[in-house]
Amino acid sequence: MKKIVNRFLFENTKTIKVDIAIKIIAAFGILKTLIILPDLKFIGEFGLIKSAVNARHISWYQPVFNWFFEPFNYLGISENMTLLLFEILFIISLCCVFFNYKRIVFALISWFIHFTFINSTYLFSYGADYFTTFMLFVNLMFCLTYLANSANQKLLFSFVIRFLQVHLCIVYFYAGLGKALGINWFDGNAVWYVINGFTSSSTIESAIPLINYPIVFKIICWGTIALELLYPILIFTKKTRKVTLYLVLLMHLSIGVFMEFYTFGLIMILINIIAYGHYINWSLPKLKKRSVLKTDIA
Amino acid sequence: MKIIKKILASYFLIHIVLMMILGFSSFSYFKDDVTFNKLNPYGQAVVKKADEYRSPELIVDFIFLYSIYTGTNRGFSFFSPNVSASKVGITFMSNGKEIELPLKTQELALKFRCLNSHFNSNIFNIEEREIILKSISSYIFSNNTNLNQLDVYLDINKYPSLLISQEIGYQFYNKQILAFSITKNNDSNQNSVTSID
Numbered sequence: 001m002k003k004i005v006n007r008f009l010f011e012n013t014k015t016i017k018v019d020i021a022i023k024i025i026a027a028f029g030i031l032k033t034l035i036i037l038p039d040l041k042f043i044g045e046f047g048l049i050k051s052a053v054n055a056r057h058i059s060w061y062q063p064v065f066n067w068f069f070e071p072f073n074y075l076g077i078s079e080n081m082t083l084l085l086f087e088i089l090f091i092i093s094l095c096c097v098f099f100n101y102k103r104i105v106f107a108l109i110s111w112f113i114h115f116t117f118i119n120s121t122y123l124f125s126y127g128a129d130y131f132t133t134f135m136l137f138v139n140l141m142f143c144l145t146y147l148a149n150s151a152n153q154k155l156l157f158s159f160v161i162r163f164l165q166v167h168l169c170i171v172y173f174y175a176g177l178g179k180a181l182g183i184n185w186f187d188g189n190a191v192w193y194v195i196n197g198f199t200s201s202s203t204i205e206s207a208i209p210l211i212n213y214p215i216v217f218k219i220i221c222w223g224t225i226a227l228e229l230l231y232p233i234l235i236f237t238k239k240t241r242k243v244t245l246y247l248v249l250l251m252h253l254s255i256g257v258f259m260e261f262y263t264f265g266l267i268m269i270l271i272n273i274i275a276y277g278h279y280i281n282w283s284l285p286k287l288k289k290r291s292v293l294k295t296d297i298a
Numbered sequence: 299m300k301i302i303k304k305i306l307a308s309y310f311l312i313h314i315v316l317m318m319i320l321g322f323s324s325f326s327y328f329k330d331d332v333t334f335n336k337l338n339p340y341g342q343a344v345v346k347k348a349d350e351y352r353s354p355e356l357i358v359d360f361i362f363l364y365s366i367y368t369g370t371n372r373g374f375s376f377f378s379p380n381v382s383a384s385k386v387g388i389t390f391m392s393n394g395k396e397i398e399l400p401l402k403t404q405e406l407a408l409k410f411r412c413l414n415s416h417f418n419s420n421i422f423n424i425e426e427r428e429i430i431l432k433s434i435s436s437y438i439f440s441n442n443t444n445l446n447q448l449d450v451y452l453d454i455n456k457y458p459s460l461l462i463s464q465e466i467g468y469q470f471y472n473k474q475i476l477a478f479s480i481t482k483n484n485d486s487n488q489n490s491v492t493s494i495d
């Protein structure tokens with residue numbers, strides 16, 4: 001048993017490089033902040049949802065930007081400027097993480113600022129925000145592997161990848177199980193209602209002719225439940241792991257493009273690539289061979 | 299390294315157990331009458347079990363704390379157990395003219411939909427409903443100083459099922475109803491809201 005656990009968690013398995021994983025998370029964090037930056041005013045005392053309203057939904061041990069407004073105000077820095085400074089610090093921290101400058105310190109700072117941002121905007125937060133917090137937490141674990149020597153670093157990185165892989169299995173399993181408890185994920189209406197309530201009018205118009213073929217909606221619904229419920233098995237089975245990964249990536253791409261949940265779709269794609277990206281052959285086709293063939297034909 | 303391995307393996311195990319408890323216990327949210335009646339028999343049995351399941355208080359507190367700090371506190375049952383056949387949006391009007399919320403980015407528009415969904419699920423909770431409306435209205439009054447009154451309309455969209463669409467064609471129900479009127483307090487604080495009717 002000890003050997004199995006040891007092999008599963010710490011064996012130096014094939015994974016994507018630790019530096020690439022960290023860079024992916026950092027780049028996503030920067031992009032996510034830049035996207036929301038023009039609307040930063042929605043937080044705080046003069047925002048859409050006042051700090052006092054937000055405070056009703058969070059606990060005292062959850063840090064919020066409100067904690068910093070008063071001391072900064074004492075220094076003559078306004079609320080909006082304080083928010084902007086925190087967001088700039090977040091971007092700088094992730095740049096430092098990206099370029100490998102004091103990674104552990106800046107990974108911790110970036111996680112803390114994002115966590116504070118989510119707590120300060122509780123009623124506005126959704127899946128993408130929570131998965132970003134989780135990924136910044138995992139990023140901190142990735143960065144901590146730099147404390148070890150190079151041999152142990154690989155071993156620790158393998159552990160974090162396993163941690164992420166198993167966490168994803170739990171996430172998908174419960175997502176699938178939740179859908180399997182209802183009714184309309186079995187009769188095809190779930191996807192039909194998603195199209196109606198969450199996609200553009202052009203997508204709805206394209207879907208209307210398919211009403212006469214309800215089996216199309218049923219197959220998508222059944223496929224989603226099966227893929228999510230069986231993900232923990234399929235992703236670890238040699239014969240099915242590649243196709244499972246492609247199908248999950250396709251599912252998140254569809255969520256991003258059709259439902260316009262861009263950041264959610266993107267973060268889920270990136271998490272899957274970090275966890276299982278080594279199943280995909282990323283090498284570019286060998287152009288040299290092609291040119292040789294062309295010369296032969298000529 | 300042996301000790302570190304043992305610590306990490308223990309942490310790994312604790313994380314899995316906590317996430318499984320969190321995932322399972324989150325199904326107890328489906329216990330309300332409306333959701334429960336729309337579960338299949340197997341779903342009803344699972345939800346009953348999830349509702350009966352009780353962890354010791356100390357473990358519950360620890361799971362709550364750990365899940366908040368790791369961003370896993372909202373559970374994993376997205377679009378579950380069913381997808382709603384209706385959608386309610388909020389529109390702010392003044393003197394018959396729609397007041398656009400200053401949402402510059404697509405991301406904030408999406409975040410506003412999350413707020414909207416929270417508002418809809420608390421539509422019968424007078425206190426929560428009024429607090430949210432007062433906050434948004436105060437924001438609108440600050441950005442539109444010439445306004446004195448806001449009318450909050452609910453845009454109700456109800457979509458036909460696949461079967462109904464097949465039988466009578468695709469027709470979705472759409473109705474806009476005046477839900478609340480909000481007036482600004484001009485006396486003391488320019489941006490505060492005095493009443494919601």
